[in-house]
Amino acid sequence: MSPVIETGQTLRVFFEVEREIVRTLSTLVPRVGDLELKYRLCEHVWEAAQHARFLRERGRELGAFGSDEGVRPGVARPFDETIRHEDPLECLAALSQVLVGGLRNAYLSYLEAAEPLADWPTRNLVREFVSDAERHRLELEAWVGVRGSSAWSAHVSAAYCSLGGWNDEVERRVLPEGFEWLSDREPYSHPALPSRGPHPTCATAFGDDPAEFPIVRSWLTDPSTDPAIIRVMIYIWLMNEADAVDYLATIFFDTPTAPFDYHFDLARHLWDESRHSQFGFRQLPRLGIDLSTIEQQIVLYDVLVRMAPHERYVMVTWHFEASSFDIKAEVMDRVRELGDFEADTLLAFDRSDEQNHVRYGHRWLPMLLELFGETRDAKTFAFETAGRFNELEAEASARLGHGLPVERRLTALRIQEQVEAAR
Numbered sequence: 001m002s003p004v005i006e007t008g009q010t011l012r013v014f015f016e017v018e019r020e021i022v023r024t025l026s027t028l029v030p031r032v033g034d035l036e037l038k039y040r041l042c043e044h045v046w047e048a049a050q051h052a053r054f055l056r057e058r059g060r061e062l063g064a065f066g067s068d069e070g071v072r073p074g075v076a077r078p079f080d081e082t083i084r085h086e087d088p089l090e091c092l093a094a095l096s097q098v099l100v101g102g103l104r105n106a107y108l109s110y111l112e113a114a115e116p117l118a119d120w121p122t123r124n125l126v127r128e129f130v131s132d133a134e135r136h137r138l139e140l141e142a143w144v145g146v147r148g149s150s151a152w153s154a155h156v157s158a159a160y161c162s163l164g165g166w167n168d169e170v171e172r173r174v175l176p177e178g179f180e181w182l183s184d185r186e187p188y189s190h191p192a193l194p195s196r197g198p199h200p201t202c203a204t205a206f207g208d209d210p211a212e213f214p215i216v217r218s219w220l221t222d223p224s225t226d227p228a229i230i231r232v233m234i235y236i237w238l239m240n241e242a243d244a245v246d247y248l249a250t251i252f253f254d255t256p257t258a259p260f261d262y263h264f265d266l267a268r269h270l271w272d273e274s275r276h277s278q279f280g281f282r283q284l285p286r287l288g289i290d291l292s293t294i295e296q297q298i299v300l301y302d303v304l305v306r307m308a309p310h311e312r313y314v315m316v317t318w319h320f321e322a323s324s325f326d327i328k329a330e331v332m333d334r335v336r337e338l339g340d341f342e343a344d345t346l347l348a349f350d351r352s353d354e355q356n357h358v359r360y361g362h363r364w365l366p367m368l369l370e371l372f373g374e375t376r377d378a379k380t381f382a383f384e385t386a387g388r389f390n391e392l393e394a395e396a397s398a399r400l401g402h403g404l405p406v407e408r409r410l411t412a413l414r415i416q417e418q419v420e421a422a423r
């Protein structure tokens, strides 16, 4: 076979493996409670999506890549299996150490075999992927530790080896006697509620009563509100975009046949929201705010995970994001009075990212409607979905309520007290 064709086919397998990392690593985002780990996973999902895009681009130059972008069952199966342990850290260990570790080895064996001058462009890319894989492994070490030697990783390793690995990095081995594919038993389902580890949760951070909620919209737009209070409120708003992180992360797995470019934009969207959440998570303690007094909002996840993927997507892009610009513009103007360069910068980037998210929404909704056999036009669909969302949200808000008693909870009035005391 022509070495060019052969390389194109190998890159196709690597592309499918990176796509599967995006599709399954993302399912762990709402399952892990540590926000630092959520953020890392979103970043790794985004980087895997970038790898896949480079592989597709280079693979297409070489031919034999194929005109479709689907993942073959033999590649998808061990990934489907990996996320079936009830402990998300076991899933993460097996995924990163066995399946992603296997990809790193496959990249290394590819680098060894490839002709340095003839295939310089591919080798250059693959070297980058190997160093990303190495960094990812180190970044996850604190969470997955020694789990790689667990029974679950051995189970996943048996599945991976039975399919012959990704390239030639592993010997094909028959499955051990009695091996059972848990992924054959029942379809995967996302958790009903996202995990937030030690953090208290609540339905929503937004409300009208300053003695009950931390973010009061009328305060944000009232010219007499101290801008230092507005700054704390907008950081709490941003931190609570972790709610978006958790529900956006569920869409990849639920749309396995969507075009890769959709997953690419969605991975970017997910990573952006995780950055926005980090803006608040990192800045609030610097302003003297104790994070353990802030309830984390989870109502949107609770409702949206019960709705279909195209309904989740239209709610976030056509409704939540599209309607946030006016109030955020007013907030930016007020925060500017503080002369806080860092806050101005974070808010400006948040705004720019959000404009892209709304564009993604308009670009991809028609594709999703077709994928799910939706016959209503986009506008009617968006309008009617919002109606259904509002009904579900009213019930969920009442059920989820507050996770902290009012005396231990950060509210708008307490923000005011703390800002005044810090003067």
Ligand SMILES: [Fe+2]
Residues within 6 Å of the ligand: 241, 272, 273, 276, 350, 354
């Ligand atoms: Fe955001």
Ligand SMILES: [Fe+2]
Residues within 6 Å of the ligand: 273, 321, 353, 354, 357
């Ligand atoms: Fe957004």
